[in-house]
Amino acid sequence: MKTIKVSVVTPDGPVYDAEVEMVSAKAKSGELGIMAGHVPMVAPLDIAAVRLKKEGGTDYIAINGGFLEVRPDVVTILAQSAERAETIDLVRARSAKERAEKRLQEKPDSIDIKRAELALKRAVNRINIAENK
Numbered sequence: 001m002k003t004i005k006v007s008v009v010t011p012d013g014p015v016y017d018a019e020v021e022m023v024s025a026k027a028k029s030g031e032l033g034i035m036a037g038h039v040p041m042v043a044p045l046d047i048a049a050v051r052l053k054k055e056g057g058t059d060y061i062a063i064n065g066g067f068l069e070v071r072p073d074v075v076t077i078l079a080q081s082a083e084r085a086e087t088i089d090l091v092r093a094r095s096a097k098e099r100a101e102k103r104l105q106e107k108p109d110s111i112d113i114k115r116a117e118l119a120l121k122r123a124v125n126r127i128n129i130a131e132n133k
């Protein structure tokens with residue numbers, strides 16, 4: 001099967017580089033499935049898992065918002081932060097979740113609510129990926 005190169009890059013550096021058969025991602029506009037030969041495009045991504053199907057199995061990466069760019073032979077994901085499933089610190093994610101939930105109960109201020117909602121979404125995404133990898 002023809003493969004496509006995938007790079008996941010964050011401000012802290014590269015997180016993932018591999019040749020894969022298919023990239024599945026959650027764009028703001030809906031689910032994307034990208035294989036070799038896909039038309040070039042750029043799409044904003046949600047806080048969600050990116051699944052990378054390879055010959056020997058599937059890799060999972062927590063993407064915490066960013067952009068996906070498809071070029072003829074490469075998919076680049078630029079993310080605010082991203083972690084491979086096996087590098088996720090579950091204890092840290094669980095405590096981030098608790099912290100965010102507490103803030104949402106305590107703070108009626110709207111800016112803090114938005115921040116806490118996003119923190120909660122990142123934490124839940126990491127927990128789901130780490131638990132199901």
Ligand code: ATP
Nearest residue numbers: 012064081082083087088089090092093096122126
């Ligand atoms: P926390 O409140 O635990 O810092 P956060 O969602 O605010 O979580 P980010 O700002 O998204 O964290 O990320 C900061 C850095 O920490 C990034 O490099 C990110 O990859 C890393 N990171 C955050 N949470 C985890 C985690 N649970 N496991 C591994 N790396 C993490």
